[in-house]
Amino acid sequence: MRFNLKRLFGIKDREGKIDKEVVPLAYRETGAVKIGYPVLRGLLGPLVKGIWIEEIEGLENIPKEGPAIIASNHQSYFDFLCFTAVCPRKVHYLAAEKFYKSNMWRPIMNLTGQIKVERESHDKTGVYEAVYSALNQGMLIGIFPEGTRSGDGEIQKPFTGVAKFALTANVPILPVGIIGTYDIMSRNNKRPNFRAKAKIKIGEPMYFTGYSNPTDNDYRLVTDTVMKRIADLAGKQYKFGGDYEIKTG
Numbered sequence: 226m227r228f229n230l231k232r233l234f235g236i237k238d239r240e241g242k243i244d245k246e247v248v249p250l251a252y253r254e255t256g257a258v259k260i261g262y263p264v265l266r267g268l269l270g271p272l273v274k275g276i277w278i279e280e281i282e283g284l285e286n287i288p289k290e291g292p293a294i295i296a297s298n299h300q301s302y303f304d305f306l307c308f309t310a311v312c313p314r315k316v317h318y319l320a321a322e323k324f325y326k327s328n329m330w331r332p333i334m335n336l337t338g339q340i341k342v343e344r345e346s347h348d349k350t351g352v353y354e355a356v357y358s359a360l361n362q363g364m365l366i367g368i369f370p371e372g373t374r375s376g377d378g379e380i381q382k383p384f385t386g387v388a389k390f391a392l393t394a395n396v397p398i399l400p401v402g403i404i405g406t407y408d409i410m411s412r413n414n415k416r417p418n419f420r421a422k423a424k425i426k427i428g429e430p431m432y433f434t435g436y437s438n439p440t441d442n443d444y445r446l447v448t449d450t451v452m453k454r455i456a457d458l459a460g461k462q463y464k465f466g467g468d469y470e471i472k473t474g
Contacts, residue, residue, distance in 0.1 A: 251354035252317075252362070254338055261336030262315050273310040276419060277303065277409055281311050283427030286399065289314075292360040293430060296387050296451055297401035298459050299369035300378050303409045307423050308367070308401060309337070317359055318367035319352065340366075360394045370452060378407035380452065380461045388447035392439045397430035398451050402458025426458040 287293075295316055297304060305318055320339040324330040334341070340355045356366055368390070370383035391398050408421035431454065433447055449466030456463035 251351075251358035252340070252356070252364075254362075254364075257336055258338035262338060265333065265336055266309065269306070270310040273303075273306050277405075277417075277421065277423050278307055278311065278425065279405070279422035280424040281427075282425070283429075284311065284313070286427045286429050287312060287314065287365075288397070288399075288430065290363060292363050292394065292396045293365055294360075294387060294391050294396060294398045295365055295367040295401060296370055296398050296455060297367075297403050298375070298380055298455050298461065299371045299373065300375050300403065301406035301410045301412070302374070303406040303417070303423065304369065304403050305367070307403065307406060307425060311425060312365075314365050316365045316367040319356070319369075321373075356390055357394055360390070360396055366390070370448060370455075374412045375407065376412060378411065380456050380459070380463050380465075382465045383448050383452050385441070385444040385448045387451060388433075388439075388444040392433060392436045392444070392447065397432050399430050400428040400451055400454040400458060402426040402428070402455055402460070404459055428454055428458050 295308065295312075297308065305320075309316055315338070317337075318339050319342050320334055322341060322343045324334050324339070325341055340352060340359070342349070342352050359366055368387045370385075370387045371381040372384050373381075375381050387398060390396075403423065403425055405421060405423035408418060409423060410417040431451060436443055436447075439447075446466075449463075453463045453466065
């Protein structure tokens with residue numbers, strides 16, 4: 226699958242022509258990532274699964290190939306670790322800049338090819354380019370629509386970026402409900418609980434069609450629809466949004 230990233234960003238060379246290289250290569254999987262990701266997953270995956278993951282449902286719903294967005298609720302740092310441990314494909318998450326300032330997390334971020342997000346920056350062009358570039362190359366992008374970890378384990382009001390990416394790139398969203406990671410290590414804990422267990426429930430891909438010129442309202446409605454499904458999978462209540470009909474296909 227390919228969509229016109231050059232037209233999307235309007236990047237041109239000195240002669241005024243669309244530069245065919247800039248955006249498609251905005252995200253590159255380096256040699257370190259090609260080697261480091263499977264090595265880290267091979268080392269840490271069995272450890273995470275053996276200690277903390279009790280149940281996995283819906284692995285068959287993960288597309289075997291092609292681009293998609295993984296969207297899940299966010300209770301803990303272990304959300305990323307647990308899903309990465311069980312997913313048969315590489316997932317490149319949007320990760321806050323603070324992980325790149327941590328001596329512990331920075332090597333993991335770099336070796337697994339996560340996408341850095343400067344949350345305080347008003348210019349997110351680099352992030353958009355990297356996400357669309359990765360999707361254009363058939364990769365999986367991981368997003369926590371809530372933006373940050375929940376303070377009480379409940380679903381927070383999400384941002385609409387997940388809908389913007391999906392509608393612009395015309396790719397499916399895979400809803401994931403993660404249960405139990407708040408008890409493993411909430412934002413108030415400094416150390417993980419080795420007795421707590423997590424469950425991961427993966428829903429069927431959600432396709433949204435008919436949005437050739439989506440509005441901010443469309444982005445909000447699609448985001449709410451996805452979050453309602455995530456909440457259902459996670460056994461949580463979604464307290465935002467209303468009752469409306471969404472165009473899906």
